[in-house]
Amino acid sequence: MARWFKDRSTRNDEVEQLAQAIDDQSAEQKKMLEIFNIAMSNFATDRSLETCLDALNSSMQIANIRGSWFNLTSIMQGYSNRRL
Numbered sequence: 738m739a740r741w742f743k744d745r746s747t748r749n750d751e752v753e754q755l756a757q758a759i760d761d762q763s764a765e766q767k768k769m770l771e772i773f774n775i776a777m778s779n780f781a782t783d784r785s786l787e788t789c790l791d792a793l794n795s796s797m798q799i800a801n802i803r804g805s806w807f808n809l810t811s812i813m814q815g816y817s818n819r820r821l
Contacts, residue, residue: 766802773799 776792 762802762805766799769795769799769802 773792773795776788776795780788780792
């Protein structure tokens with residue numbers, strides 16, 4: 738019984754860590770989307786190289802965050818398959 742409880746405790750810790758990672762990613766993505774919207778607005782009004790690069794940079798950062806989402810999704814799928 739003690740082993741079952743220990744395994745369950747470990748799983749709960751893993752779930753909490755995964756939930757925290759998802760929350761962190763969500764907050765970061767919302768922040769980057771706001772930055773991207775501002776950058777695109779600036780680029781729409783002032784079509785300079787600098788505003789273009791700002792918009793491109795923010796879009797690349799969003800792509801990196803979404804790549805991290807894919808990794809988190811893979812981890813969650815592995816965890817759910819393991820529980821079955």
